[in-house]
Amino acid sequence: MSVDKDMHVLIVDDYKTMLRIIKNLLGQLGFRNVDEATDGEMALKLMNGRKYGLVISDWNMEPMTGLGLLKSVRGKNDNVPFIMITAESKTENVITAKEAGVNNYIVKPFNADTLKQKISAVLGDF
Amino acid sequence: MSGNQSLDENGDEPSYQRGQVVDIINSVISRVQVGGDVSSDLLYKELRDLKDIIEEARSEITFANPDEIKNKHIPTATDELDAVVGATEEATGTIMDSCEVIQSQMEHVASEIAPVIGAEVTKIFEACSFQDITGQRITKVINTLNQIEVKIDSLLSVLGKKIPGLSGGSGEEGESESLLNGPQMPDKAITQVDIDKLLAEFD
Incomplete structure (x- = not known):
């Protein structure tokens, strides 16, 4: 299985700096169709209007967290590949996210190689 | 400086310890409970000590602003x-x-x-x-x-x-x-x- 780089990717983070970094790194990996949301609720609205091939979301956001977004998405039986990114690396949080249906988990700060590796683990080879 | 004290406005240790308040109150209570030959002077002294401690605490809180x-x-x-x-x-x-x-x-x-x-x-x-x-x-x-x-x-x-x-x-x-x-x-x-x-x- 190889990654379809024409797919639409949704990135969710309340820090504009992180959105810009992730979008740039995704661009370097060949992804051109990248949408941005600054919290879970905004992400859900975007997901109602478009089919995404990958969601990459921060955890710590208000009013809806990344975990809330993940639970809402899975609650709709949407199995879109979902990668959680967070600066908080507690074992219980990883387990919570996994139990909620996350596909992979990235700890901040991360580099382009880690992002590529995690996307590849979820979507297939580049 | 002991662990249960803080410095006052002059950087000196306060003249009381937290346990002192409890000691004085317990002393007064026990004297009153025992009754009998309780010296009013002694009770007065205990209560005055308590008052001094309270005044000092109030002063410290006010100083901390x-x-x-x-x-x-x-x-x-x-x-x-x-x-x-x-x-x-x-x-x-x-x-x-x-x-x-x-x-x-x-x-x-x-x-x-x-x-x-x-x-x-x-x-x-x-x-x-x-x-x-x-x-x-x-x-x-x-x-x-x-x-x-x-x-x-x-x-x-x-x-x-x-x-x-x-x-x-x-x-x-x-x-x-x-x-x-x-x-x-x-x-x-x-x-x-x-x-x-x-x-x-x-x-």
Whole structure:
């Protein structure tokens, strides 16, 4: 299985700096169709209007967290590949996210190689 | 200085210890309960000691000026920290603007050095995530300061009516409990490798 780089990717983070970094790194990996949301609720609205091939979301956001977004998405039986990114690396949080249906988990700060590796683990080879 | 004392306005240790208050109260209670030949002079002395301790405590609280801490020092500190977040965000934006300009010009760079420059620009981009990490850490500090402010507010609410010079507050609580606490200190965090192992256990 190889990654379809024409797919639409949704990135969710309340820090504009992180959105810009992730979008740039995704661009370097060949992804051109990248949408941005600054919290879970905004992400859900975007997901109602478009089919995404990958969601990459921060955890710590208000009013809806990344975990809330993940639970809402899975609650709709949407199995879109979902990668959680967070600066908080507690074992219980990883387990919570996994139990909620996350596909992979990235700890901040991360580099382009880690992002590529995690996307590849979820979507297939580049 | 012992662990249960604080310095007074002169930097000296207070003349009492916390346990003293309890001792005096217990002494008075036991004397009254026993009854009989209780010396009123002795009781008076005990109560006067208690009064002195209370007066000294009131004086210390007033000297600490919790009203000023709440209304001036904490707001100033949080404003300064907000400014740090804003300044680093702006600077990071400028750095990334420059990186994107370099990336857009890469097609004009000799093919043998383009990958090297491209890789270094990517590293700069990756490093810019410091702004997110420091921003979250600073937010944690601001939340802590807000909690201290709430505690001081509660203290003022309780003591404000009883101690001249102190005013009361609302005692409102803040901070969403649904959020994570932000980045751990390095010695408390688990690594990406640890997380990968943990996730693998689910497969």
